[in-house]
Amino acid sequence: MSRSPLPYNPKILELFRNPKNLGRMDDATVSAVAGNPSCGDMITFYLKIDEEKEVIVKASFESYGCAANIATSSILTEMVTGKSLEEAWQTSWKTVAKEVGGLPNVKFHCGILAVGALRRAIRQYYRIKGKKPEWLPEEQTFEEKQALEEEELAEMLSKRVSLPESEE
Ligand code: FES
16 A cells, blocks of 8 residues: 555556666766755756767656656656657656656646756757757746746755754
8 A cells, every 4th residue: 555645646656666767877968957956856867869860869867856756757768768859859747747647736846847857958968069950949948947946946945944053
């Protein structure tokens, strides 16, 4: 019996217990972080890219997030492997949430963070290459903006609750 306090579906719990493609990728073409280490909700997404075809040949992640974050990151690595960077870019957090069988409302941001990290990695790749494909929007997408907002919020909270020196 599950002791999870949240109504996670069995697929999320299974991916949380047995995540796919978990771990640092030493030969990654590119990687990107989303989230903030000060609150622990942080994910790193690694991509190995066939640069000639612009296809993702391998994807992995490291997560300090919750079960929903681990499950959505895990399934996202499987969804984008073998896809072109453009196809991978189109993967929205809603598609990912659907793929894991649905997320509790309070856990939407965990899936958004996973997609935010993937999109940052794709942007980073083109930044390094000095290229800008026409399908890559100038403006940050919803997932990227949300990741940024979460980082700013965590930063603000960590400053607000820091103890005065006398209490440390
Ligand atoms: Fe923040 Fe899931 S990653 S609660």
